[in-house]
Amino acid sequence: TSAQAALSPSAKYACQRQSPLVCPNQDLVEQLAVLKRARELDLNWESALSYARAIASIKAYPRKIQSAKEARKLAYVGDKTELKVIREYLKSGQISETKSILEGEKYRVLMEFSSIYGIGPMTAQVLYARRCRTLEDVKRFYKDPDNAALEIEEDDDDEDEEKNVRVPERWIEVSLALKDDLSIKIPRREVEQVARMVMHELEEIQPxxxxxxxxxxxxxxxxxNxxxxxITHPAADANRVRELCQEFTDVLSKKGLVTHLMTLTGQHSPSSSPAGVIAKAFTIFSLPGSGRSRRLDLIxxxxxxxxxxxxxxxxxxxxQRDLRLHAKSKDLKFDSSGITRRTDESVIIAHSEKDVFEILGLPYIHPTMRNA
Ligand code: ATP
Ligand code: MN
Ligand code: MN
Structure with missing residues (x-):
C-alpha cells in the first residue's frame, strides 16, 4: 500500500520513520542535541528546529554513518550548517562547538535553571540577565516581591495546542523546593507501581x-522524568470527564498522595480542545513509603x-509535531483531542491506536519506534 511505501528512513515526516530509543549513530545524535539545546536556550527557535529535524532524521537511519556523502542523503541533513558539523564529527569523532558549549558557564547555568518545572528558556535568560547563577539566586529572586510579576512559561513547545495552560507563579517555588526529588529519574518499575496505585484509587470512585x-x-x-x-471510561461524556478529573485529584489530595496540583485544565476549556473532551491534571505525587515526590500527569x-x-x-x-504536519498535508487536523477534517470540521473517530494511524494514512509504528 502507499502507507507501507511511505515508511522509510528518508521519509519527510518523523511519523513515517522508525526511530528507536538508541540508534546506530547515538553519539553523533547526542553531540548534535547539545547544539540544539543551546539554540533553544538562546531563543533561536529556527536553528533549534533545524537541528531537531536533522537529529530526528539521523535517529531513523539504520546504519552507522560513514561519510558526509551518506549523511547528505538524509532528510534535513543536507543543509550546510548541519552537514558541516557532521563532517567535522565524522573526521574527528567530535564537534568542537559542542565541546566549547559544554565547557561554558552560561550553558550549564541555563540548563540548570530550565530543568525547573515552569522555567523555560525565556525565563532562564531573564534570570541569567538579572545575574542569577545558582538555584539559590533564583530562590532569592522569586522571594523578592519586585520580581513577582515575572512571566512564567511551560517548558514544552506544543504549538497551537493548549495555549491556555499557564503555570501558576508559585509553581516555580514549589518545583525549586522539590528540586532534589524531581530531578531523580523514575525507573520503569516505579512508573508501574505509581500507575497501579493511582488506578486502584480511581476504581474506588469510578469503577x-x-x-x-x-x-x-x-x-x-x-x-x-x-x-x-x-484515562477514559466507556460511559463518560465531556462533563463526566471534567468531573472525574476534578473529583479524582481532590481524593488523591485528601489522601495525601497528591501533594501539589500544578495545573488543572478542562474546567472552563476556552480553547482548541472541542467541548472539553480532555481534562488534565498536572500534579506532584508522593509515593507512600519512599516519600519521594514525582511529577504525575493525568489526562x-x-x-x-x-x-x-x-x-x-x-x-x-x-x-507528535510531524503527525500534525502530516495530517495537515492530508487536509486533516490531528491533536490529542481528536482528528477532524479541515474542509468541513467533521470529526473522525479512531477506535484503536492502529486506527489513528490508518485514518492519517500512515503505516502503524510501534511506540518504541517513536523516539524521533
Ligand atoms: P519525560 O517525561 O521522561 O521527560 P516524555 O516524552 O514523557 O519524556 P512529556 O513532557 O511527559 O515527555 O510529554 C509526553 C508527550 O506528551 C510529549 O511528547 C507531547 O507529545 C505530549 N504533551 C506534553 N505536554 C503536553 C500538553 N500540554 N498538551 C498536549 N500534549 C502534551
Ligand atoms: Mn513524560
Ligand atoms: Mn508529562
Whole structure:
C-alpha cells in the first residue's frame, strides 16, 4: 500500500520513520542535541528546529554513518550548517562547538535553571540577565516581591495546542523546593507501581476506567522524568470527564498522595480542545513509603478521543509535531483531542491506536519506534 511505501528512513515526516530509543549513530545524535539545546536556550527557535529535524532524521537511519556523502542523503541533513558539523564529527569523532558549549558557564547555568518545572528558556535568560547563577539566586529572586510579576512559561513547545495552560507563579517555588526529588529519574518499575496505585484509587470512585501509561515510558525509556497516564471510561461524556478529573485529584489530595496540583485544565476549556473532551491534571505525587515526590500527569479523555490522546501523549514531541504536519498535508487536523477534517470540521473517530494511524494514512509504528 502507499502507507507501507511511505515508511522509510528518508521519509519527510518523523511519523513515517522508525526511530528507536538508541540508534546506530547515538553519539553523533547526542553531540548534535547539545547544539540544539543551546539554540533553544538562546531563543533561536529556527536553528533549534533545524537541528531537531536533522537529529530526528539521523535517529531513523539504520546504519552507522560513514561519510558526509551518506549523511547528505538524509532528510534535513543536507543543509550546510548541519552537514558541516557532521563532517567535522565524522573526521574527528567530535564537534568542537559542542565541546566549547559544554565547557561554558552560561550553558550549564541555563540548563540548570530550565530543568525547573515552569522555567523555560525565556525565563532562564531573564534570570541569567538579572545575574542569577545558582538555584539559590533564583530562590532569592522569586522571594523578592519586585520580581513577582515575572512571566512564567511551560517548558514544552506544543504549538497551537493548549495555549491556555499557564503555570501558576508559585509553581516555580514549589518545583525549586522539590528540586532534589524531581530531578531523580523514575525507573520503569516505579512508573508501574505509581500507575497501579493511582488506578486502584480511581476504581474506588469510578469503577471500570481504562488507562494507558504513555510518555517516555511507553516509548521504552528506562527512566522517565514524569509519569503520564491517559484515562477514559466507556460511559463518560465531556462533563463526566471534567468531573472525574476534578473529583479524582481532590481524593488523591485528601489522601495525601497528591501533594501539589500544578495545573488543572478542562474546567472552563476556552480553547482548541472541542467541548472539553480532555481534562488534565498536572500534579506532584508522593509515593507512600519512599516519600519521594514525582511529577504525575493525568489526562482524562472521552472514549471517542482516547486513542488520539494516547498517541499524542506517547510522543515523542517531534513525532507528535510531524503527525500534525502530516495530517495537515492530508487536509486533516490531528491533536490529542481528536482528528477532524479541515474542509468541513467533521470529526473522525479512531477506535484503536492502529486506527489513528490508518485514518492519517500512515503505516502503524510501534511506540518504541517513536523516539524521533
Ligand atoms: P519525560 O517525561 O521522561 O521527560 P516524555 O516524552 O514523557 O519524556 P512529556 O513532557 O511527559 O515527555 O510529554 C509526553 C508527550 O506528551 C510529549 O511528547 C507531547 O507529545 C505530549 N504533551 C506534553 N505536554 C503536553 C500538553 N500540554 N498538551 C498536549 N500534549 C502534551
Ligand atoms: Mn513524560
Ligand atoms: Mn508529562
Amino acid at each position: 471500570g476506567c481504562l488507562h494507558t501509561i504513555a510518555g517516555g515510558y511507553r516509548r521504552g525509556k528506562r527512566e522517565s 514524569d509519569i503520564d497516564i491517559v 482524562f479523555a472521552v472514549p471517542d478521543v482516547y486513542w488520539t490522546a494516547v498517541v499524542g501523549w506517547t510522543g515523542s514531541t517531534m513525532f
